Amino acid sequence: MAFEGxxxxxxxxxxxxxxxxxxxxxxxxxxxxxxxxxxxxADVNFKVVKDFIKRVKERAVGEEVMESLTPGQQVIxxxxxELSSLMGGDESKIAVSDRPPTVIMMVGLQGAGxxxxxxxxxxxxxxxxNRKPLxxxxxxYRPAAIDQLETLxxxxxxxxxxxxTDISPVEIVNQAMAKAKEEHLDYVLIDTAGRLHIDxxxxxxxxxxxxxxxxxxxxxxxxxxxxxxxxxxxxxxNDQLDVSGVILxxxxxxxxxxxxxxxxxxxxxPIKFAGMGEKLDQLEVFHPERMASRILGMxxxxxxxxxxxxxxxxxxxxxxxxxxxxxxxTFDDFLEQMGQVRKMGPLDELLDMIPGSNKxxxxxxxxxxxxxxxxxxxxxxxxxxxERQDPSIINANRKKRIAKxxxxxxxxxxxxxxxxxxxxxxxKQMTNMQQGGKKGKKGKKGKGFNFPFM
Amino acid sequence: xxxxxxxxxxxxxxxxxxxxxxxxxxxxxxxxxxxxxxxxDLVARYRKVDxxxxxxxxxxxxxxxxxxxxxxxxxxxxxxxxxxxxISDTKEVKSVISEKLVDIYYGDSExxxxxxxxxxxxxxxxxxxxxxxxxxxTTTIGKLAHQLKSEGxxxxxxxxxxxxxxxxxxxxxxxxxxxxxxxxHSEGSDPAAVIYDGIQAAKSREADVLLCDTAGRLQNKxxxxxxxxxVKRVIExxxxxxxxxxxxxxxxxxxxxxxxxxxxxSEATDVSGIVLxxxxxxxxxxxVLAIRNxxxxxxxxxxxxxxxxxxxxxxxxxFVYGLFADMIDDE
Numbered sequence: 001m002a003f004e005g006x007x008x009x010x011x012x013x014x015x016x017x018x019x020x021x022x023x024x025x026x027x028x029x030x031x032x033x034x035x036x037x038x039x040x041x042a043d044v045n046f047k048v049v050k051d052f053i054k055r056v057k058e059r060a061v062g063e064e065v066m067e068s069l070t071p072g073q074q075v076i077x078x079x080x081x082e083l084s085s086l087m088g089g090d091e092s093k094i095a096v097s098d099r100p101p102t103v104i105m106m107v108g109l110q111g112a113g114x115x116x117x118x119x120x121x122x123x124x125x126x127x128x129x130n131r132k133p134l135x136x137x138x139x140x141y142r143p144a145a146i147d148q149l150e151t152l153x154x155x156x157x158x159x160x161x162x163x164x165t166d167i168s169p170v171e172i173v174n175q176a177m178a179k180a181k182e183e184h185l186d187y188v189l190i191d192t193a194g195r196l197h198i199d200x201x202x203x204x205x206x207x208x209x210x211x212x213x214x215x216x217x218x219x220x221x222x223x224x225x226x227x228x229x230x231x232x233x234x235x236x237x238n239d240q241l242d243v244s245g246v247i248l249x250x251x252x253x254x255x256x257x258x259x260x261x262x263x264x265x266x267x268x269x270p271i272k273f274a275g276m277g278e279k280l281d282q283l284e285v286f287h288p289e290r291m292a293s294r295i296l297g298m299x300x301x302x303x304x305x306x307x308x309x310x311x312x313x314x315x316x317x318x319x320x321x322x323x324x325x326x327x328x329x330t331f332d333d334f335l336e337q338m339g340q341v342r343k344m345g346p347l348d349e350l351l352d353m354i355p356g357s358n359k360x361x362x363x364x365x366x367x368x369x370x371x372x373x374x375x376x377x378x379x380x381x382x383x384x385x386x387e388r389q390d391p392s393i394i395n396a397n398r399k400k401r402i403a404k405x406x407x408x409x410x411x412x413x414x415x416x417x418x419x420x421x422x423x424x425x426x427x428k429q430m431t432n433m434q435q436g437g438k439k440g441k442k443g444k445k446g447k448g449f450n451f452p453f454m
Numbered sequence: 455x456x457x458x459x460x461x462x463x464x465x466x467x468x469x470x471x472x473x474x475x476x477x478x479x480x481x482x483x484x485x486x487x488x489x490x491x492x493x494x495d496l497v498a499r500y501r502k503v504d505x506x507x508x509x510x511x512x513x514x515x516x517x518x519x520x521x522x523x524x525x526x527x528x529x530x531x532x533x534x535x536x537x538x539x540x541i542s543d544t545k546e547v548k549s550v551i552s553e554k555l556v557d558i559y560y561g562d563s564e565x566x567x568x569x570x571x572x573x574x575x576x577x578x579x580x581x582x583x584x585x586x587x588x589x590x591x592t593t594t595i596g597k598l599a600h601q602l603k604s605e606g607x608x609x610x611x612x613x614x615x616x617x618x619x620x621x622x623x624x625x626x627x628x629x630x631x632x633x634x635x636x637x638x639h640s641e642g643s644d645p646a647a648v649i650y651d652g653i654q655a656a657k658s659r660e661a662d663v664l665l666c667d668t669a670g671r672l673q674n675k676x677x678x679x680x681x682x683x684x685v686k687r688v689i690e691x692x693x694x695x696x697x698x699x700x701x702x703x704x705x706x707x708x709x710x711x712x713x714x715x716x717x718x719x720s721e722a723t724d725v726s727g728i729v730l731x732x733x734x735x736x737x738x739x740x741x742v743l744a745i746r747n748x749x750x751x752x753x754x755x756x757x758x759x760x761x762x763x764x765x766x767x768x769x770x771x772x773f774v775y776g777l778f779a780d781m782i783d784d785e
């Protein structure tokens with residue numbers, strides 16, 4: 001049942017046409033079939049897939065294969081470009097009303113995550129934009145929905161307007177607006193009850209709220225795991241309410257999230273944010289680029305290459321490589337290498353770009369903690385120059401000093417030293433292996449590494 | 455279409471079945487319409503059974519969220535069948551499609567009837583509910599508690615979701631509505647400890663059924679899945695053979711990820727059955743096909759609406775009848 005990424009799927013087809021100068025119609029047909037399956041497996045709506053494949057076919061047939069790419073990569077490139085353009089650019093701005101308060105309405109099916117997202121959005125508004133939001137509990141149907149929002153309000157230390165369950169949501173919202181104006185709160189976030197898009201009465205209730213307060217934003221909250229039905233849901237909500245944007249939740253799961261593409265294609269409304277975890281600060285700006293790669297199940301190979309070229313000083317890289325080979329790799333080199341890697345961007349982002357990284361057992365659940373890297377850096381920086389060159393001189397006393405200087409524990413210093421030793425050993429082995437066989441691929445080098453921050 | 459005739463007769467001769475199937479028919483009316491309409495459209499559009507026909511059929515099935523690999527297998531089988539019987543008319547192929555779909559529903563065993571919950575006679579039955587966030591675990595527990603209570607059973611609920619804001623209140627509210635006791639700790643406490651207390655309380659109060667709620671969790675969160683295994687171990691330790699059911703609650707709108715959910719949750723807690731919720735919207739139904747086909751986990755309960763009585767025992771025959779009612783009535 002393992003989902004194969006597009007890159008894997010295409011392997012066979014690519015093998016067949018390797019080295020061709022031009023992509024023929026037959027090649028494209030074979031490859032687009034794989035693309036189609038990959039998209040369908042990612043839950044992209046079949047109609048959207050159909051249109052999409054048609055466009056890719058038109059573009060790919062007869063195209064000259066770029067010198068640097070194989071025909072297979074060429075097709076992947078076209079697919080990715082088309083996908084990215086379909087997904088649209090980054091659009092994570094939130095409307096600001098000329099006359100405060102700015103009103104945001106959260107709508108969606110049951111269990112999509114509206115209440116949690118309301119809390120996260122309020123948190124973001126305060127943290128990033130320095131706003132004062134009022135949370136409005138307008139879900140009078142689900143048991144304890146109001147309690148949930150009130151608890152979130154308490155956790156965030158933010159005002160929540162609630163008026164029990166014996167009053168209509170329309171009335172609750174009206175009262176909340178009055179309160180927001182009175183207390184000079186500049187955002188009103190309305191948490192509405194989850195409802196089916198085909199439930200006429202409940203949809204009317206939303207329309208009534210909308211007409212009453214004319215919200216500046218209506219966010220449709222959609223579960224990223226939604227299947228083919230995402231299209232119907234999004235289309236229906238959009239037709240009835242003219243939503244202004246979409247928030248994708250539970251994207252921290254292992255779903256490919258093809259729903260995102262379907263929604264964008266049928267509503268043409270931007271996906272603005274993505275829920276990336278259960279904590280209240282885990283609402284992130286939505287990156288269409290990354291989503292495109294995720295849907296295809298392929299690492300963002302091209303951007304990884306670009307990034308590496310931009311940021312890694314090639315000469316330095318060669319020197320480091322030489323050092324690795326001769327095993328004269330020191331903590332100084334290590335520090336520099338970490339710096340190089342970090343320049344390329346956040347590590348988990350980089351990992352996502354490596355094809356197959358989602359499948360590698362060890363990597364799958366690695367929580368890369370950027371803080372951890374800083375700790376490692378701190379420990380190394382607390383060593384003297386001599387110690388960095390020759391770690392073997394580090395005795396118990398020195399360890400204590402290093403631990404103190406970096407603010408870490410002695411055991412952490414020990415662990416780093418051990419891992420560094422192992423890393424050096426591994427490099428030695430690899431060098432030996434390379435000398436034996438033909439020159440290994442550059443990328444392979446990283447495989448056995450046990451980086452201290454992973 | 456002898457199969458449908460049989461099915462239809464069965465429903466016409468059996469009055470009580472009629473009621474159940476009406477519920478399915480209502481709940482699934484959207485599903486049925488779109489799905490069989492599409493198949494009918496398809497049959498009308500193509501005169502000949504060719505590659506394009508199969509490609510379109512593939513899409514119809516995929517649109518119903520039947521898993522991609524299930525669809526591929528099905529199409530392959532259909533192609534074989536069509537060749538074997540030498541069918542070229544699309545109208546004839548329709549009956550073959552229905553037969554094959556029904557085959558998957560029923561699996562290898564002939565006309566397997568609905569699989570009920572594993573309830574213990576004169577002894578405590580423990581049911582553990584697991585699933586990702588927002589699928590309707592707590593709501594399902596509320597509905598099931600109501601059902602069991604009206605059957606005269608003494609029911610006890612345990613608020614094992616100590617993480618999500620308001621989850622304990624939500625279960626307590628259900629407890630109040632259906633008038634059963636809820637064992638709870640405060641937010642943020644250890645779920646295994648709450649469940650342990652629930653078991654002790656159920657024993658001392660001589661309850662018939664203990665329904666254990668847990669926090670929703672995404673299946674790729676290893677720590678959280680380990681926590682769930684621990685909860686199950688605690689139950690196992692306290693009562694031999696328990697939990698008697700581990701029900702995975704699945705949202706019917708979920709796409710291919712439902713398979714991954716079913717697989718991972720099974721690994722962690724040995725899922726014994728599935729509750730398919732929110733089946734009253736559009737699309738769906740297909741996921742049941744895929745899960746039965748690929749994982750062999752039976753669907754035991756379905757949520758067909760918001761009312762407390764809208765939780766039904768999954769009846770494959772009624773389900774199939776609801777899905778294909780149009781076709782059957784055409785005959």
